[in-house]
Amino acid sequence: xxxxGSDFRTSFAHRxxxxxxxxxxxxxxLLLAAPITWLVLIYVFALVALLVTAFxxxxxxxxxxxxxxxxxxxxxxxxxxxxxxxxxxxxxIACLVTIADLIxxxxxxxxxxxxxxxxxxxxxxxxxxxxxxxxxxxxxYAWRAVLSHDGLLQWLLAPIGGQTPGYGLTxxxxxxxxLWLPYVILPIFTGLExxxxxxxxxxxxxxxxxxxxxxxxxxxxxxxxxVAASIFSFSLTxxxxxxxxxxxxxxxMLGNLVYTNVGAxxxxxxxxxxxxxxxxxxxxxxxxxxRTGALESL
Amino acid sequence: xxxxxxxxxxxxxxxxxxxxxxxxxxAVVLVNSFNSNRNMIWxxxxxxxxxxxxxxxxxxxxxxVGTSVIVALASTAxxxxxxxxxxxxxxxxRFFGRSTVNLLVVLxxxxxxxxxxxxxxxxxxxxxxxxxxxxxVIVAHATFCIVTVFNNVMARLSRVxxxxxxxxxxxxxxxxxxxRLVTFPQLRSALMAGGLxxxxxxxxEIIVTxxxxxxGVTTLPIxxxxxxxxxxxxxxVNVIAVVLVVISSVPIYLAQRxxxxxxxxxxx
Amino acid sequence: MKLAAMKLSALxxxxxxxxxxxxxxxxxxxxxxxxxxxxxxEGSLSLLGWPGYAEDGSNDPKVDWVTPFEQxxxxxxxxxxxxxxxxxxxxxxxxxxxxxxASGDATLRLIASGAVQPLNTKLIPSYKGVYSFxxxxxxxxxxxxxxxxxxxxxxxxxxxxxxxxxxxxTSWSVVFDGSSAYKGHVTAYDSPxxxxxxxxxxxxxxxxxxxxxxxxxDDNQLKAAVDLLKSQRxxxxxxxxxxxxxxxxxxxxxxVVGTTWQVIVNxxxxxxxxxxxxxxxxxxxxxxxxxxxxxxKHVNCAYKWLDYIDSAKANxxxxxxxxxxxxxxAACQYGSAGFCDSYHAGDxxxxxxxxxxxxxxxxxxxxxxxxxCTDYAAWTTAWQEIKG
Numbered sequence: 001x002x003x004x005g006s007d008f009r010t011s012f013a014h015r016x017x018x019x020x021x022x023x024x025x026x027x028x029x030l031l032l033a034a035p036i037t038w039l040v041l042i043y044v045f046a047l048v049a050l051l052v053t054a055f056x057x058x059x060x061x062x063x064x065x066x067x068x069x070x071x072x073x074x075x076x077x078x079x080x081x082x083x084x085x086x087x088x089x090x091x092x093i094a095c096l097v098t099i100a101d102l103i104x105x106x107x108x109x110x111x112x113x114x115x116x117x118x119x120x121x122x123x124x125x126x127x128x129x130x131x132x133x134x135x136x137x138x139x140x141y142a143w144r145a146v147l148s149h150d151g152l153l154q155w156l157l158a159p160i161g162g163q164t165p166g167y168g169l170t171x172x173x174x175x176x177x178x179l180w181l182p183y184v185i186l187p188i189f190t191g192l193e194x195x196x197x198x199x200x201x202x203x204x205x206x207x208x209x210x211x212x213x214x215x216x217x218x219x220x221x222x223x224x225x226x227v228a229a230s231i232f233s234f235s236l237t238x239x240x241x242x243x244x245x246x247x248x249x250x251x252x253m254l255g256n257l258v259y260t261n262v263g264a265x266x267x268x269x270x271x272x273x274x275x276x277x278x279x280x281x282x283x284x285x286x287x288x289x290x291r292t293g294a295l296e297s298l
Numbered sequence: 299x300x301x302x303x304x305x306x307x308x309x310x311x312x313x314x315x316x317x318x319x320x321x322x323x324x325a326v327v328l329v330n331s332f333n334s335n336r337n338m339i340w341x342x343x344x345x346x347x348x349x350x351x352x353x354x355x356x357x358x359x360x361x362x363v364g365t366s367v368i369v370a371l372a373s374t375a376x377x378x379x380x381x382x383x384x385x386x387x388x389x390x391x392r393f394f395g396r397s398t399v400n401l402l403v404v405l406x407x408x409x410x411x412x413x414x415x416x417x418x419x420x421x422x423x424x425x426x427x428x429x430x431x432x433x434x435v436i437v438a439h440a441t442f443c444i445v446t447v448f449n450n451v452m453a454r455l456s457r458v459x460x461x462x463x464x465x466x467x468x469x470x471x472x473x474x475x476x477x478r479l480v481t482f483p484q485l486r487s488a489l490m491a492g493g494l495x496x497x498x499x500x501x502x503e504i505i506v507t508x509x510x511x512x513x514g515v516t517t518l519p520i521x522x523x524x525x526x527x528x529x530x531x532x533x534x535v536n537v538i539a540v541v542l543v544v545i546s547s548v549p550i551y552l553a554q555r556x557x558x559x560x561x562x563x564x565x566x
Numbered sequence: 567m568k569l570a571a572m573k574l575s576a577l578x579x580x581x582x583x584x585x586x587x588x589x590x591x592x593x594x595x596x597x598x599x600x601x602x603x604x605x606x607x608e609g610s611l612s613l614l615g616w617p618g619y620a621e622d623g624s625n626d627p628k629v630d631w632v633t634p635f636e637q638x639x640x641x642x643x644x645x646x647x648x649x650x651x652x653x654x655x656x657x658x659x660x661x662x663x664x665x666x667x668a669s670g671d672a673t674l675r676l677i678a679s680g681a682v683q684p685l686n687t688k689l690i691p692s693y694k695g696v697y698s699f700x701x702x703x704x705x706x707x708x709x710x711x712x713x714x715x716x717x718x719x720x721x722x723x724x725x726x727x728x729x730x731x732x733x734x735x736t737s738w739s740v741v742f743d744g745s746s747a748y749k750g751h752v753t754a755y756d757s758p759x760x761x762x763x764x765x766x767x768x769x770x771x772x773x774x775x776x777x778x779x780x781x782x783x784d785d786n787q788l789k790a791a792v793d794l795l796k797s798q799r800x801x802x803x804x805x806x807x808x809x810x811x812x813x814x815x816x817x818x819x820x821x822v823v824g825t826t827w828q829v830i831v832n833x834x835x836x837x838x839x840x841x842x843x844x845x846x847x848x849x850x851x852x853x854x855x856x857x858x859x860x861x862x863k864h865v866n867c868a869y870k871w872l873d874y875i876d877s878a879k880a881n882x883x884x885x886x887x888x889x890x891x892x893x894x895x896a897a898c899q900y901g902s903a904g905f906c907d908s909y910h911a912g913d914x915x916x917x918x919x920x921x922x923x924x925x926x927x928x929x930x931x932x933x934x935x936x937x938x939c940t941d942y943a944a945w946t947t948a949w950q951e952i953k954g
Binding site for chain 1: 301305306309310312313316317319320321322323324326327330338340341379380381383384386387391393397399400401402403404405406407408409410411412413414416417418420421422424425437440441444453467472473474475498501502504505518519522523526535536538539540542543545546547550551554555
């Protein structure tokens, strides 16, 4: 360790260090200055500006934005049966995708965290993370091929008399479940790693069967990780419009409504109004789960 | 928990099953990259290496890869800096508004990509009057990558004893020296893991990028999106996907090595 | 503390609003006139178009008609592609592009918002050779001023799998009134502009509605079209927006009948066994126009490009690659054998049965002045409701 010796005591660096040594608040302020400025100026500002736009209207032909205040867009979004139906559909899909992913993630995360040796664990983590690098679009198109009328799934199910669900909501659930799976496995795996083996041993010493230990000891400890994982999968599903376009058949989700309003309708105020729906939903969810400490486990 | 042979194999089987599900579509991608029919019909009527050759010669593809790498590196660098700062602040100090700051960091990734995308697009273009360039994409990516670094560093810092820092300053080290020689080495693996995840997130991101990239900026996902529409070029995208998956094993392995060693040491 | 926080937030929101207000200025419709003289090239040109409209060899070294242009004119070209007309509008609004190849469902919106300038076609020599049925049409000419020159043209045909759809259809009824026979396997183009296809059908099968132009629909007529499309929706398997989707759907059998483009028909394998027809009621189609931005700094390069892309050799290369008919008969000698025939280039009768995409506007395109027609915003809302 390099020590500058007596020069250091009188140097500029030393003066700063001693100045900050007793002033915790100043240190805190300096630490937070850059990130908070970045996030507020860039992100929060843009978000608020977008939401403000929801209260404006647009000249339907030229696309020029009129800055007169009007609740038209909000009213349409709240009352129109289209938005109600699509919101319910999207939330429903998000729930199903989340549940499916959690069910798929748990065994593999548990195996990786508690049963596999360090070498296999490493390999498994690599195996989970590698598919993230194959482009989202390419994977979605691969699923399109798998689910098609004469695709892989049909070929697998035909011997037992089954049939591919084809393109539609089921396809969307399957594909999105597949795409978000690594994002769900990781937090659960991290959470499981934190569960100390001694707890598990103690539990079985006290006579609990394995699945009882899982249900009564492991799962409650995993709640922050589960919630963190669900935040990912919810948020990804609520805003997605690409997967629906590729495997969704004739259906549409919230993301599509926002996207077509930005694009087709060239109507940013309306898009912003529709975007309010997922924003409020996610904010609500985040606020509700703040207590569980999930926000620190993302 | 006592793991009997049978419960170990049950878990093992389930794991294998999940891995199979994860890799089956990727196998489809691999097969399609050799599909002789340029519309990627299934099952492939024949096989050809034309697409691999074509991908190798496609300048547009390599430029897009380069752009994506630059964007990812820059965003990761920014995210590493900002994420570490916030993590250090939140892990060491209790202050009013702590949970709000936490929420703020998490927001860009918790809110759907399309919302972030149109908000930033509106912010850059309409409000600030900026052109959409490489810079705007980097700023957008850095914003939602902060959280991955933040989480990893927070987790790591919670395992680091503050005593070491105190000892260091007792011994006369200034703040920067303490950070450099005491804190940073412990954080290195967390930074590696967080940085790698941030890199991956930025590299494959399509939705926010669509809204924040200018005309001259073609990241790899945008190139792929364009090529899926381009007459007869579509199978080339399968080639690049396969190449990326294979190549990604290297940095992921390295990151695992680094964070894995520390995790083993810190296990209780 | 709480009060301070509230005050701060209010201040914040106010600032955001003020800033938003400053910059969302309303553009006025252009009263500009076209340029009168062509000067020297400015050295660079930024283009916006469908993928494949301006290939420079970076995707396939053999496919390149941009490099010869760059060498001849000295204008270095950068090209950005878009996936839908609506994305095109959004991108063009950024002001980063000098010229755009826009489909008819976007052109009138560009013209009305003042984003593009009227053209002096005398400065575009190739324009003389362009087919007359593509000139001075509702989507590229307003108030006698021409705003765009065509890139190519094509029709939305009816494609069907020969072994499933029997007898071979000659009418759109297989996808409308008769679509329940193919429930779950009907397809249609995923855009509000498809409402015009329903209108074309109603023109023939429900003349009482009085539709004279499928892009000029008043409230009643729009409602009839929407009802027709809602009943079609029950039988639709998927809507297609990029043609790779449609190709894969027909190849796998997920779709057996629906609208298509000639280029898709040409791309299908023999195994798919498809046929295509321009049905008796007529069809919608498209002719994309190259237009020049109002505030471009590279107007000379832009004009040079418009002239180049309509010239025989370049137009043949560009339209054959994309899969549409060229705009000038002279191009036929440069395309491969059967190119022009395959796309019915120059066939005026064929072309006359096509209702080219035109942006629906409130001022009725069929000349009616006693009613207001529904505009594109109304069509977009209707389309979202049709999809449900």
